[in-house]
Amino acid sequence: xxxxxxxxxxxxNFLLYAGLSLGLNLSSCSQKSAxxxxxxxxxxASVAPGDSTSADAAAFQIPVEYYTxxxxxxxVLSPDETAPIVTVAVYYNIGFRNEPKDxxxxxxxxxxxxxxxxxNLGKMEFIDLVQKNGGVLNGSTRFDFTIYFDIVPAHKxxxxxxxxxxxxxxxxxxxxxxxxxxGVVKNEVKVNVLNQPYGGFPWLDMPQYANKNWYNAHNFYGxxxxxxxxxxxxVQSFFHTFYSPNNAVLVVVGDFEPAQAKxxxxxxFAAIPSGTVPATPNLTEPVQEKEQRFTKDDKLxxxxxxxxxxxxxxxNSPEYYAMGLLDQILLQGxxxxxxxxxxxxxxxxxxxxxxxxxxxxxxxxxxGPMLWMGSLVHDKNVxxxxxxxxxxxxxxxxxxxxxDQELLDLALVKMRSSLYDQVSQMYGFGRADLLxxxxxxxxxxxxxxxxxxxxRKVTPELMQKTxxxxxxxxxxxxxxxxxxxxx
Amino acid sequence: xxxxxxxxxxxxxxxxxxxxxxxxxxPPEGGTPKDFTLPAKQEFTLPNGLEATLVPxxxxxxxxxxxxxxxxxxxxxxxxxxxxDIVGGLMEEGTTTRSAxxxxxxxxxxxxxxxxxxxxxQTYISGDALSEYGPELVALMADVLQNPxxxxxxxxxxxxxFKRRMNLARAQPGTQANEKFRAALYPNHPYGRELPDDKQIxxxxxxxxxxxxxxxxxxxxxxxxxxGKFDSGEMKEAIxxxxxxxxxxxxxxxxxxxxxxKGDMIVIDRPGAPQSTIVLGLPVVDPAHPDYVPLxxxxxxxxxxxxxxxxxNIREDKGYTYxxxxxxxxxxxxxxWSESADVTTEHTGNSLREIVYEINRLSKEAPSEEELEGxxxxxxGLFVLRNSTPGGIIGQLNFLDLHDLPESFLTNQVxxxxxxxxxxVSETTAKYLNPKDMTLVVVGDKKQIDKxxxxxxxxxKKQAPVTQ
Numbered sequence: 001x002x003x004x005x006x007x008x009x010x011x012x013n014f015l016l017y018a019g020l021s022l023g024l025n026l027s028s029c030s031q032k033s034a035x036x037x038x039x040x041x042x043x044x045a046s047v048a049p050g051d052s053t054s055a056d057a058a059a060f061q062i063p064v065e066y067y068t069x070x071x072x073x074x075x076v077l078s079p080d081e082t083a084p085i086v087t088v089a090v091y092y093n094i095g096f097r098n099e100p101k102d103x104x105x106x107x108x109x110x111x112x113x114x115x116x117x118x119x120n121l122g123k124m125e126f127i128d129l130v131q132k133n134g135g136v137l138n139g140s141t142r143f144d145f146t147i148y149f150d151i152v153p154a155h156k157x158x159x160x161x162x163x164x165x166x167x168x169x170x171x172x173x174x175x176x177x178x179x180x181x182x183g184v185v186k187n188e189v190k191v192n193v194l195n196q197p198y199g200g201f202p203w204l205d206m207p208q209y210a211n212k213n214w215y216n217a218h219n220f221y222g223x224x225x226x227x228x229x230x231x232x233x234x235v236q237s238f239f240h241t242f243y244s245p246n247n248a249v250l251v252v253v254g255d256f257e258p259a260q261a262k263x264x265x266x267x268x269f270a271a272i273p274s275g276t277v278p279a280t281p282n283l284t285e286p287v288q289e290k291e292q293r294f295t296k297d298d299k300l301x302x303x304x305x306x307x308x309x310x311x312x313x314x315x316n317s318p319e320y321y322a323m324g325l326l327d328q329i330l331l332q333g334x335x336x337x338x339x340x341x342x343x344x345x346x347x348x349x350x351x352x353x354x355x356x357x358x359x360x361x362x363x364x365x366x367x368g369p370m371l372w373m374g375s376l377v378h379d380k381n382v383x384x385x386x387x388x389x390x391x392x393x394x395x396x397x398x399x400x401x402x403x404d405q406e407l408l409d410l411a412l413v414k415m416r417s418s419l420y421d422q423v424s425q426m427y428g429f430g431r432a433d434l435l436x437x438x439x440x441x442x443x444x445x446x447x448x449x450x451x452x453x454x455x456r457k458v459t460p461e462l463m464q465k466t467x468x469x470x471x472x473x474x475x476x477x478x479x480x481x482x483x484x485x486x487x
Numbered sequence: 488x489x490x491x492x493x494x495x496x497x498x499x500x501x502x503x504x505x506x507x508x509x510x511x512x513x514p515p516e517g518g519t520p521k522d523f524t525l526p527a528k529q530e531f532t533l534p535n536g537l538e539a540t541l542v543p544x545x546x547x548x549x550x551x552x553x554x555x556x557x558x559x560x561x562x563x564x565x566x567x568x569x570x571x572d573i574v575g576g577l578m579e580e581g582t583t584t585r586s587a588x589x590x591x592x593x594x595x596x597x598x599x600x601x602x603x604x605x606x607x608x609q610t611y612i613s614g615d616a617l618s619e620y621g622p623e624l625v626a627l628m629a630d631v632l633q634n635p636x637x638x639x640x641x642x643x644x645x646x647x648x649f650k651r652r653m654n655l656a657r658a659q660p661g662t663q664a665n666e667k668f669r670a671a672l673y674p675n676h677p678y679g680r681e682l683p684d685d686k687q688i689x690x691x692x693x694x695x696x697x698x699x700x701x702x703x704x705x706x707x708x709x710x711x712x713x714x715g716k717f718d719s720g721e722m723k724e725a726i727x728x729x730x731x732x733x734x735x736x737x738x739x740x741x742x743x744x745x746x747x748x749k750g751d752m753i754v755i756d757r758p759g760a761p762q763s764t765i766v767l768g769l770p771v772v773d774p775a776h777p778d779y780v781p782l783x784x785x786x787x788x789x790x791x792x793x794x795x796x797x798x799x800n801i802r803e804d805k806g807y808t809y810x811x812x813x814x815x816x817x818x819x820x821x822x823x824w825s826e827s828a829d830v831t832t833e834h835t836g837n838s839l840r841e842i843v844y845e846i847n848r849l850s851k852e853a854p855s856e857e858e859l860e861g862x863x864x865x866x867x868g869l870f871v872l873r874n875s876t877p878g879g880i881i882g883q884l885n886f887l888d889l890h891d892l893p894e895s896f897l898t899n900q901v902x903x904x905x906x907x908x909x910x911x912v913s914e915t916t917a918k919y920l921n922p923k924d925m926t927l928v929v930v931g932d933k934k935q936i937d938k939x940x941x942x943x944x945x946x947x948k949k950q951a952p953v954t955q
Contacts, residue, residue, distance in 0.1 A: 060548050082545045083875035084521035120512045124794065124803055129514055131794045132861030134868025153868055155518040162514050183806025183831070190761045191809050191829040197658040255521065302658050303651060333600060334591035344587060350648035377655060379647070410595060417598030417617050420549045427875060487654050487685075 062423065062431065064446045065258055066439065071274045072246025075265055076435045076445045078253045080428060086254030087428030088150045088160040090168065091436040093249075094242035095144035096220035097368065098281060100234075105222010108141040109185050109230055110238050114148060115139065116177040118167035123177055129163055141220075142360055144367040145440060151427050154255040158264050161252075165268035168248070171239055175232055182227055189221050197300040201481055202307035202375045203359035209294045210309045210477035215283050216369050244275030249439040253428030283368040285311060292477045297484055305481035306384050307375035308391060310470055312356060315367065316442070322458045322466035323372060324363050325411040327355055329403075330394065331374050332414060337394045342376060348387060349376040362422060364451075365437040372470075384480050395471045403463040415455055423448070523871050525897060526880060529719060535735045536707035538888075539726050542714040542880050549598075550621040550715040550722075551877040554612040554628050555885055558703035561608055561677045561741050561819070566690075567699070569649065569683030573691050574699050575605040576645040578612075582634040587641075590627065597624055601631070607678055608741055608819055608889060610704075621717040622725035629729035632709070635700065639693050646688050653682045660757060660764040660829070660930040667753050667928045668766040672823055676744040705736010710888050714877035741819040746770035751926050752944060756933040762808075763835040763931030767842060768825025771919045774817050774890050780903045781915040782824070786813055788862040788912065789849050789920075790826050796845045797826060805841065807834040817890065824920060832932055836939030843922040843947060850917035853909035867901045922947060 065077040099107040117123045130137040135152030148167075150160045193199035204221055211217035250269065252261055288311055313319035330337050331354055334344075342348045354374030356363035378387065423431040435445040469475075529541040563570045579602070581587045594601045599616030601624075612632060616624040656662045666681050673679030711730065713722055748769050757764075772778050783791075790797035790813030801807045811828035830838040854862075873879045874897075887896060929940060 060546070083871065084523050085871065085875060120514075124799055127794045128861065131792055131865040133517065134864045134871070136869070136872065137793070151872065153520060153871065155520050157517070158515045159517045166512075180803065180806040184802055184809055187762065187807070187829065187831055188809035190831070195660060195757075195760055195762045195764075195829065197655070300658060302654055333595050334602075335588075335595035340588060340591070344591075347644035347647060350652060377651065379651060413598045413617070414595055417549065417615075420547050420617075421615075424545075424547050424549070424876070427872065485658060 060420075062448050064435065064448060066445050067262075069245065069266070069270050071270060071272055072244075073269050073272070074249035074439045074443075075262075075269075076249060076251045076432075076439050077256075077258045077261055078251070078428075078431060078435055079256060079258060080253060080431070081255050083427070084154040084255050085427055086152060086154045086157045086160075086252060086256050087432050088152070088157065088164060089251045089253075089429065089432040089436055090148045090164050091249050091251070091440055092146045092148075092243055093144070093247045093277075093440050094146055095142050097143050097215045097218075097283065100238075101214065101218075102226070103222075103230060103234060104219050104226045105185070105189075106226070106230060106234065106238065107146060108221065109181065109227055110235060111139045111141045111146050111148075112181040112185055113171060113173055113178065113235055114167055116181060117172045117174075119169055119172060120166050121163060122172075126163060126167065129159070133159055135160070142365065143357070143370075145365070145437065147433075147436075149429055149432065151429065157252065157254075157256050157261060161250075161261075161264045161268050164250070165272065168243065168245060168269070169272050171235070173232065173235055178230070178232055178235060182230065185222070185227055186224055189224065189227075193221060195300070197302065197485065198298060198305060198377070198481060199300070201296070201298070201305060202309070202373060202479060205296060206307055206309050206371060206373055206477065206479055209292065209479050210311070210371055211285055211369065213283060213285050213369070215281055216285060240275065241278060244277065245269060245272045246274040247277045249436050251432040251436045251439070251445075253432045253435070285369040287311075288475050288477075291473050293480070294477070295480045295482050297482045299484045301481055301483040302485040302487045303377050304380055304382075304384070304483055305375065305377040306387050307354075307373060307479045308388070309371040309373040309477050309479075310475050312370040312372055313466065313470055315370065318457065318462055319466045319470065320363075321454050322462050323356065323470060324415060325408065325455060325458055326398075326463065326466065326471070327363070327372060328411040328414045328418075329398070329407065331355060332418070337398070338374065338391070341390050341394050342387065346390065348382045348390070349378045352376040364434055367437075367441040380483075384478070388478060392473060395467060399464065399467050403460045405460065408458065408460065408463070412452075412455055416452060419451065523874075525874055526714075528884070529723070531723065533706065533727060533731050535731060535733055536705075537709045537711065537730050537733060539711040539723070539730075540713070540884055541717075541719050541722055542712070542877075542884075543717065543719060544714050544877055544880060545716060548618040548716050549615055549877075550618050550624070550713060550717040551881065552614045552616075552621070552624055552628060553710075553712045553881050553885070554614075554632055555710050555712070555888075556610045556612075556632070556704055557608060557708040557739050557741065557889070558610050558699075559606050559608045560680070562699070562703045563677060566687075567695065568677075568680050568687050569653075570691055570695055570699055571610065571703075572605045572649055572683075573642075573645060573688070574696050575603045575610050576649060577637050577641065577696055578610075578631060578635045578700075579603050580638050580641040580645065581636045582630045583636050584634070585630065590631065593627060594624070596620075599624055601628065603631075609885075615715075618716045621713070622721050625711075625713075625722065625725040626729045629726075629733075632704075633730075633733050637693060637696055637700070642691075642693055642696070646691060649683075650685050650688050653684070653688070656682055660760065660762075661827070663755055663757075664764045664766045664827070664928045664930045667755065668768065668825065668926060671749065671751060671753060671926045671928070672746045672768075672770055673744050673818075674747055676742065676746075678744050678818055678821075703737065706730070706733040707735050708737060708739055709733070710885065712881040712884055714880045744818055744821045746818075746821055746823060748924050749926060750923050752940065753926070753928045754933060754936070754940065755928070755930040757930050758932055758934070760930070760932045761832055762829045763832055763838075763929050763936055764827075764829050765835070765838065766825050766827050766928045767839070767922075767925050768813075768823055769920070769925045771815060771822050771824045773820050773822045774886075774896070775820075775892060778915055778919070779815075779822075780900070781907045781911045782919055783815060784859075784862060784866060784904060784907045785849065785912045785916045785920075786815055786824060787866055788854060788858065789813060789845060789916065790842075792862070792865060794861075794865075796849065797842055800841050800845055801828065801830065801838050805834070805837070807831055807838045807841075817886075819890065832935050835929065835931060835936045836943045839927070839940075839943045840946070843950075846916065846920050846922050847950070849913055850920065851913065853913040856909060859907070859909050859912060863904050863907065866904045870900055870904070923950070
């Protein structure tokens with residue numbers, strides 16, 4: 001059992017998330033063990049001349065206690081006494097890109113099955129248990145993991161640990177339950193994609209066009225026929241293959257006593273047997289050497305739209321952090337280059353959105369090839385070529401004029417603030433999300449406090465190198481929506 | 488306590504290594520509830536009538552600031568549908584001393600954001616920043632509020648963006664359904680206006696924009712809310728120094744709507760639609776009414792939560808839909824209840840039948856103590872969640888201010904939720920949610936749903952009146 005406790009700076013990332021439906025996303029967190037104070041981090045502040053906010057920022061630390069049970073379950077505890085609330089999140093290390101090849105959409109369908117009954121909680125009973133204890137819950141399937149989380153009054157922590165352990169032990173699903181959820185999921189696809197203008201654009205569409213490896217490039221929501229073809233045996237097999245404690249992380253954030261929480265975690269999770277988890281398939285994408293352009297007809301859309309996407313540098317590489325800052329400069333906020341060029345100066349659109357892992361997460365919570373993507377809806381009198389020309393022009397400007405320390409500092413301030421938003425998102429959930437994915441993918445949830453230092457290592461030279469290598473047109477996919485409905 | 492449900496074991500595919508057919512376990516109850524008190528606030532009023540509320544909250548070094556002005560679509564003239572949106576849009580285009588780009592750059596240096604949105608009753612200037620920039624952000628937002636440049640050069644672009652946004656909204660089945668629903672309930676009030684079309688938007692002039700701002704904006708209609716981590720003394724000073732000179736302007740005034748209750752059905756054809764988008768509902772009480780809390784509890788139990796009866800029925804039992812929900816929409820001194828669902832086309836009639844069945848069942852039979860207690864706990868839990876983020880806190884305070892509600896609306900809310908009895912839930916449902924009085928809007932493939940809808944309507948007419 002390893003326990004790490006780390007201090008350090010916090011950064012911010014992008015407020016881009018789509019899969020969760022709880023609505024409220026402004027939140028606040030704190031911790032009693034590390035109250036913000038000007039302390040031993042003054043030295044770090046001096047690293048960034050012109051950034052007067054570093055001292056406060058550096059002092060804001062998130063407590064992280066990390067250990068692993070004998071059965072392999074990773075556990076992260078992060079107390080926060082701001083409100084009498086506790087968030088319990090279980091992340092399984094299986095996302096939609098790794099689902100079986102003849103069962104598109106299965107990872108997400110399976111997520112629904114986790115609410116359909118376990119050993120001690122029948123159908124609807126998990127949901128009822130959370131609600132009648134004053135809490136909310138949800139699940140979500142992403143590229144590389146599947147989330148289950150409950151936000152409950154603080155004194156109900158034990159209840160939720162018991163319930164999450166219960167469904168980690170095993171499911172009890174009937175054919176009726178499966179048939180029911182096949183209906184629900186097909187309706188989900190209809191309401192979010194098939195009956196909506198711009199349904200699936202660009203979040204579901206772009207990976208299918210930009211990527212070449214099936215794992216990264218298939219329909220993650222699933223073809224309706226594949227959803228229909230799923231059997232109880234598929235459900236059983238998927239659970240056995242991926243839903244073992246050694247393929248998961250449990251995160252607790254909020255107002256609780258860590259010693260007591262550990263005791264409950266031991267009591268309820270320790271006896272769950274580990275499983276044999278298959279090796280991750282090869283997710284590698286070939287290096288793209290030629291620009292790709294695609295057009296998709298949309299019979300419900302009434303205005304054209306355009307999305308662009310560039311393959312990202314490898315996660316956690318120096319260039320990856322540089323791309324995080326380039327995203328801040330080019331795409332985030334009204335001051336960003338693309339907002340200024342496309343919205344403010346030319347009026348091509350009212351807004352341009354996007355980011356890294358846009359609409360399905362953020363730049364931290366994935367584990368494989370990824371895209372930096374942007375998109376906009378525009379009028380018919382603006383051509384796709386003129387939009388792409390602006391994109392190229394803004395990137396070229398950065399390349400030709402160079403990126404000085406002042407611009408880097410601006411990007412760092414924006415980055416830090418957006419990370420605060422991320423860790424504040426939806427009560428304890430935003431914080432739990434980073435802790436969980438850093439535990440799963442990096443075996444180091446304390447990275448949550450180390451991010452700003454990584455971004456600070458980025459130099460103007462590295463920014464230039466990253467622009468040349470990754471923001472080249474030949475690394476780009478452009479997807480155009482051809483609208484077929486009347487305005 | 489957990490109820491053991493009866494499932495035929497032979498129908499189960501139990502596939503856990505640790506499955507035992509022994510007696511089921513029940514969840515641990517948990518400990519004793521921790522106290523929750525609403526975060527303390529500091530309020531002050533400037534001589535010009537502007538009210539400010541400061542709520543220090545949390546430890547994340549950010550501050551959220553909302554400047555909310557009672558000037559919205561309700562204040563537009565008869566032929567000015569959407570003018571308030573144009574005013575809000577053009578206010579983002581700079582002040583007499585700063586261009587839009589300069590504002591964007593200044594906000595970015597604070598690690599912040601600043602945006603303006605317009606609702607039916609109010610215009611929201613919303614900002615956030617790293618804590619140390621709070622006072623600077625207040626000054627910037629005060630400038631945006633008091634000194635808009637309304638640059639003529641940007642009017643066409645703002646109008647064009649607004650037209651595009653409205654066109655996109657009109658293409659969505661949910662927006663279409665809601666638009667018709669509001670129009671049916673509020674025919675003689677701005678709440679019932681449909682989304683402005685290109686022609687209406689094209690007609691707006693800069694003079695109209697300036698005139699609307701002059702007539703509708705002022706300190707008496709403005710509330711400033713600050714929540715998050717900040718220095719209260721500095722913040723009060725910043726608000727006082729930057730907003731004391733704002734002209735007092737008009738008194739608060741929102742025309743009270745008189746909603747219409749009419750058992751009508753409106754169908755909008757969406758050929759080939761794989762789903763029907765349903766809105767079914769009617770006018771109810773406003774938040775100040777004593778029945779509001781019981782109705783809210785009834786709504787939560789009936790369709791307003793994941794575990795609610797309607798959702799359990801048409802989603803978790805029948806699989807007709809993904810995200811059905813019922814809710815009470817609060818308007819100024821008015822309100823309406825509705826159930827919304829996107830249901831699979833061939834089950835349009837069945838879905839409506841089940842929704843009405845659940846409403847009638849709750850009208851006729853009081854829920855069990857246990858079911859009610861569960862939903863009371865849920866609502867009490869949501870109350871804590873709603874008051875546990877800077878944005879949520881501001882939302883709650885603005886709700887009180889907009890609807891002229893006393894402080895006790897919040898401080899007694901949990902107590903009031905728990906005071907509701909099972910009989911009250913069914914009586915309130917019977918009193919306010921009579922399906923025969925409901926307006927039904929369906930956006931779907933007429934060819935496939937006409938017959939289903941006719942049959943549903945005939946059945947509804949034949950139903951005996953609900954008696955309490």
